[in-house]
Amino acid sequence: TTIAVWEGNKLTLYDSTQDLANTQQTIATMFQLPLENVRVIARYVGGGFGSKLTMGGQAELAAMAARHLNRPVKIAITRQMAQTNAGFRQQNRQHFRLGATPDGTLTALAHEITTHTATHDLFVEQTGVISQMMYAVPNLLTTHRVFPLNTQVPCPTRAPGEAPGSFALESAMDELAYQLKMDPIALRIKNEPTRNPADGKPWSSRSLVPAMQMGAAKFGWDKRRPEPRSTKQGNWLVGYGMAAASRAALQRETSARVILTRQNRSVTAVIELAATDIGTGSYTILTQTAAERLGLPINQVKVKLGDSALPATPGSGGSWGAASYGSAVDAVCTKALTELRQQANRADSDTATVADLMKGARLASFQTEVTDKPPADKVNYASYSFGAHFCEVWVDELLGIVRVKRFVMAAAAGRILNPKTASSQVIGAIIWGTGMALMEESLLDSRYGNFTTRTLADYHVPVQLDIGAIEVVFVPDEDHIVNRLGVKGIGEMPMTGVAAAIANAVFNATGKRVRELPITPDKLL
Template sequence: MREKHKIIGSPVSRIEGHLKVTGKAAYAAEFSFPHLMYGFPVQSTITAGEIKSIDVIAAERSPGVLKIITHHNALKLMPRPPVTHANRMTRSNPVLQNTRIHCFGQYIGLVVAETYEQARFAARLVKVSYKTERPKIDFDENLKDAYKPEILNAGHPTDTSWGDLESGLKQSAEILSETYNTPIEQHNPMEPHATIAFFEGERLTVYESTQILGTTKEAIANTFNIPKENIQVLAPFIGGGFGSKLQPREHLMLTVMAAKMLNRPVKTAITRQMMQTNVGLRQHNRQKVRIGTEKDGKLLALSHEIVTHTSVDEEFIEQSGAISRMMYEVPNSLVTHRVFTTNIQVPRWTRAPGETPGSFALESAMDEMAHRLKIDPIEFRTKNEPSVNPENKKPWASRSVIECMRMGAEKFGWNMRNSEPMSTRNGRWLVGYGMASASRGAPCREASARVKITNSNKNIRARIELAATDIGTGSYTIIAQVAAERLGLPVEKIKVIIGDSDLPPTPGSGGSWGAGTYTNAVDAVCEKAKNELLGKSKIKFVNEPGITELMKAAALNEYQTEGSVKPSEESEKYSHFSFGAHFAEVWVDESLGIVKIPRFTSAIAAGTILNEKTARSQIISGVVWGIGQALTEESVLDKRYGNYVTRTFADYHVPVNLDIGNIEVYFLHEEDKTINRLGVKGVGELGITSVAATIANAIFNATGKRIRDLPITPDKLLL
């Protein structure tokens, strides 16, 4: 690991920023081709049952309509195998193969027309009759059917335990037992999902808003029985994903099917309302937490028991209890997950899946216990800091959560806090301060990259190619920074080519692995290029040469090479997490229950920070979403019909500028020599983790009211 970075870590502005602000960055729905057709899905208007008949006569007669695809005439697709952790993203997704309805809004057809407006209008003319069944919607009504799933998201174990929980609770001087609820939430990235597909002979090209190119390609191949080498997936720019764009969705398969059936390019861009019903969600989690401590605050027992829901046609469960397995030292632990099926669309990964709802429950409970014990929340957490990962006993590669709490407390002014609730006010506003610790797994995966170096009239430039994606996180820029430093070139002489599945493979963007994985592959291939060029040179350099000197010494005008990296055997011996601490000041109107957050402070430890500007942006965006989780965001289902009452941004409320005060982010210097060659840990999901708990804890300090059901709306504070 290099000790000093000149370009890595610098707050370089996004190299693609000018394209974006001038509208020249083309997203999936913004490409155009000759003879392009437009698809618009037909959706189910019931929640459970069977299609009895579909009348498409009026729709087919509508101007501009070219084809209406339903289960009657759909291509026969490859059957879907049972879901496993290994195949969840790549297995076939055979749409329109039967008449069964699993949830409201399910795609039951596709209208293809010459224009988008014609397709959308004709979709309203399709008449469907159903055989309806009583849907399973209500959480409390179906709770009795909860069962133990075999496995959770990302392969986490369903249940874990050590010690004897009940014995630990009996020995405890103080016991807390509370239940916390986090509601259904939606992803709602700025760019809705969209696909363009066209065939040229046997070769398929797809423009898709996807976080992972390789798995999208494989899922298409598995669905349509097309050789993978005949498929190219392109995603040069992506307007956010948050997990909703990790797995190939049904609209993609409908678009490919239409392109194949009509042998013309087809574009399908789903609506904002479909973003609520067809691309996944964060589950409603009910979490019971029990904590037992000694008088001095030492933990003796901790249990975290979660019940949630999944779809009737596919099982997906967040690992919401995972954070309670590793965050604090406790001799007696129990973490369990139970799930029941519903006629609600299948849940999907949502920013920091598991940690986001789980941290609300755990960090709220820790604050409640600290208040009971009359111990400062930071002191309470520090007292229970684990020396190794409690779950697997592996040593930490790096863990700086105590340092984050101390730094955050100093920057925030934690010493101003009065631990007695309702003790600070400003006119009609009750003022409170809260904090919470945060953690998020820091994975690093295998990836490849290619470097092409050219020398034109002594003008040395490099081109970096890899099948990475930039979901708005700054991948283009950090890749350029690493290449520039490693090659000894200025950033402006690095061209980054990503968003193409034909390039050297990577695992895409998601799970906080993107930045570290991409940049380590780039670092490795640049080092390989330098070593190979050095071997072609007869010059003995006194100092380490840059690529300019090496190309000159080798008398070459062009050179390229490809390389890859994967986690080392040494890294597998350690536990890898990013850590942080959040602090919030809240003002609560004692008459109206309105909550304002004038300032929020985050202290973050995530190894090598590749770009301080883009990393800070990631933390700020996570905090903003955490504020939404805490105060406004909730998808409300009409239990009679299974449809959402909250269907657009008019009623699904996300934070806007006026809701956000000053957010300060501080990065703690942290060196991690085992996680990867650059010491990089992910930050994209750490920013949202524990934010809701921080705000709830601050609201308690302000009002004396402990709200355990999110979002914390004025009505709950006025009860």
């Protein structure tokens, strides 16, 4: 949805976007306007999982119509229209080969992907990237072959690349473990790399093994019977499965401003940056970060986001939000304290409060701004979030229906700023992965080029009754290199490996390997 309002040669767009700067720059170029004449506002985006990183066509149409009619215009895309007007995850075919010695040491890995893009533009999902860094293997091949189709341009979709790539990788590791009569966790530990196999860099931290061990203990993995069809409850075959998860821990250059106001002994802080909150809890964690650094109660800190007139930030995507925005907020608050100590002639005082410093400097108000960048030495290290999934599935032997009864994830994502919002991200990713594994599928009508799955009646997603018990545990993962806060992204990493864990559990229950998603009943009968 977009609302466009012109005032003379200045345009304000109220847009559902993950990236204000991208929309601002695109519209300014399109209408030949100075950048400062375009203002984009998206204070509350709601869901944003990749397709809103690029500007939607409704934004330019709203701006054109508003200028032509000389009045505000709102354009909303219906759910049916979104099937072709918005991007989608690429379909791909993955040819996967593993070689290993009898003791489980990997000797070769080949991950060859065939996928598609559009005829008028190019986007390629990095499906093979997770195979390049997950396990120690001396002989490695990953390839991507791309061909054009008459569809809309695919787009980044939650954990682009790693989500589909991990399905192939982690399914293959489970299949290899079964062939070697090894425990799947033992096989992964056997091939744990000391450095990043992709580039030889040391890890800033890597807590995959602790995550697998902690998750296994919480789940009760030791009760798993490795032979398929070993556990049955009436018509239901019960299976256990696991998979590892990973995604790069990124950070991007971000600016932030702090405005402090003092009334007697009370100080309030306003934090400003152009970031968007796409439902991940950015407002919450940034408020906490500022309050902690400034030594103020949370109710005396206000965070303003979602306005391109505020200090520039990258868009919300790539799981870099907490690291980028949080580091910038911490940096600007630290800078404010340093400057106030200098003005109050208390440079050596670490115990003086913000109110003390402002009073000593005879200031009723103060503001400063900073542009924070990733640490200079971060490029010398490989930084990733890691995790381990464990699930229990029940498969109806007569009907082929799959129920995910229980799911445990152990996540290692650096410093957890807020366990509640972080857990919510993990739970949401597991639900997404369940949809990917069991239900979600876009079907194209080859006669007319339209998707036949145009509503939630046709395109099935998990609902409350489809989801069993989900438990999230956080693995201690201190990382003093990744950024000043030691924070890693957790919005996308937990989705990697979910589909593989479910497929592996289905195999343990039924003895059937399903290599094509979704795993629908017809593939199990």
